[in-house]
Amino acid sequence: MTAHTDPSPLSPLGKPTDYCDQYAPELLFPIPRRIKRSEIGVDEAALPFVGEDIWNAYELSWLNGKGKPVVAVGRFRVPADSPNLIESKSFKLYLNSFNQTAFADIDAVATALTRDLSAAAGGTVDVDLQPLGQRPQATIAYPDGELLDELDITIDTYEPAPGLLSVSDAPVVEETLYSHLLKSNCLVTGQPDWGMLVIRYRGRPIDRAGLLRYIVSFRKHNEFHEQCVERIYCDIQRRCAPEALAVHARYTRRGGLDINPFRSSGEYSPPANIREIRQ
Numbered sequence: 001m002t003a004h005t006d007p008s009p010l011s012p013l014g015k016p017t018d019y020c021d022q023y024a025p026e027l028l029f030p031i032p033r034r035i036k037r038s039e040i041g042v043d044e045a046a047l048p049f050v051g052e053d054i055w056n057a058y059e060l061s062w063l064n065g066k067g068k069p070v071v072a073v074g075r076f077r078v079p080a081d082s083p084n085l086i087e088s089k090s091f092k093l094y095l096n097s098f099n100q101t102a103f104a105d106i107d108a109v110a111t112a113l114t115r116d117l118s119a120a121a122g123g124t125v126d127v128d129l130q131p132l133g134q135r136p137q138a139t140i141a142y143p144d145g146e147l148l149d150e151l152d153i154t155i156d157t158y159e160p161a162p163g164l165l166s167v168s169d170a171p172v173v174e175e176t177l178y179s180h181l182l183k184s185n186c187l188v189t190g191q192p193d194w195g196m197l198v199i200r201y202r203g204r205p206i207d208r209a210g211l212l213r214y215i216v217s218f219r220k221h222n223e224f225h226e227q228c229v230e231r232i233y234c235d236i237q238r239r240c241a242p243e244a245l246a247v248h249a250r251y252t253r254r255g256g257l258d259i260n261p262f263r264s265s266g267e268y269s270p271p272a273n274i275r276e277i278r279q
Contacts, residue, residue, distance in 0.1 A: 020093065021100040025116040029090035032083060036227040040234050044083075049233055051080040051263040053226050054273055055091070059256030060129070062098040062109055070106070073136055074113070075128045075273060080263060082123030085226050092255040106131060140275045143198045145176025148212040157217045162235035164214040167204035172243070174202040179215050180276075182249060185222045193225060195251035196276040197232070200268055203242030225251050229261035237265070244268065250276040 020027065034044045042048060057074040064070055074095075078086065094116070103109045110127050117125040130136035157164065182197040197215055199206075214235070218228060233247040244267035250260045258279050262270050 020097045023101040024097040027094040028120040029087040030084035030120045040231050049263040053078040054260040056258050063102040072129050072131045077126040078121050079123045082121040084122050086120050143178045145178050148179045151212050153209045155213050155216050158220040160221050161217045162239050164210045165239035166207045166210050167240045170205050173205050176200040181216050184218045184228045187222045187224050195249045198248040200246045201242040202244040206240050225259045226261045233263040252278045
């Protein structure tokens with residue numbers, strides 16, 4: 001099992017926290033993506049994928065000019081080619097700092113969020129805020145593909161095992177496969193992270209039993225959401241050599257935030273922000 005290691009002594013993750021309710025952008029804690037990418041042989045100067053990390057915030061509030069609270073949901077898109085990911089606990093603490101802070105209007109809030117998150121990520125973060133007073137809607141749906149989870153197979157491997165991945169000699173196919181059995185653990189605290197994994201590809205058919213065993217093999221693995229998806233993408237690309245590939249995970253929320261990384265070889269566009277049933 002990967003050891004629980006704090007990315008930095010300055011990180012708030014896994015430590016007692018005093019919650020700040022006054023605007024404090026300094027709470028955001030960036031983590032260089034290159035640290036984990038180097039482990040899986042990814043060159044920052046020549047990424048083998050494009051994509052983004054889609055964050056949804058369900059506990060977002062601030063004060064208007066008269067001191068009256070405004071409540072909203074937020075969606076943030078962090079580009080995969082940004083040099084940093086943002087630590088989720090620091091993101092939550094940062095959003096909490098808006099709670100007792102007055103802003104002139106929602107545009108001022110969006111401007112502050114865009115500025116601060118982009119500075120932390122090192123790339124432009126797209127921000128979309130929807131006040132609950134405007135009755136925003138959300139869609140919960142299942143992927144348009146085939147579920148792997150009903151395969152009657154034996155599994156005994158619970159650390160990432162790319163050797164479980166293989167393809168047949170059958171003709172090239174294009175398909176979407178998905179599983180609700182993805183579970184990994186926080187790199188620092190070891191707390192479980194639950195998610196749905198969606199794989200779309202064009203190439204020789206991937207052995208489905210081996211793919212499901214591979215997905216479950218993350219069950220005791222300690223790594224952040226974004227890092228798990230990049231590892232999965234690279235393992236499939238190297239072992240199965242598809243002509244086109246996209247890997248998307250939708251993780252259940254923690255602390256009012258969910259994180260949904262998407263990586264693609266470029267042929268597939270980012271998916272719509274449609275919730276998994278557990279989100």
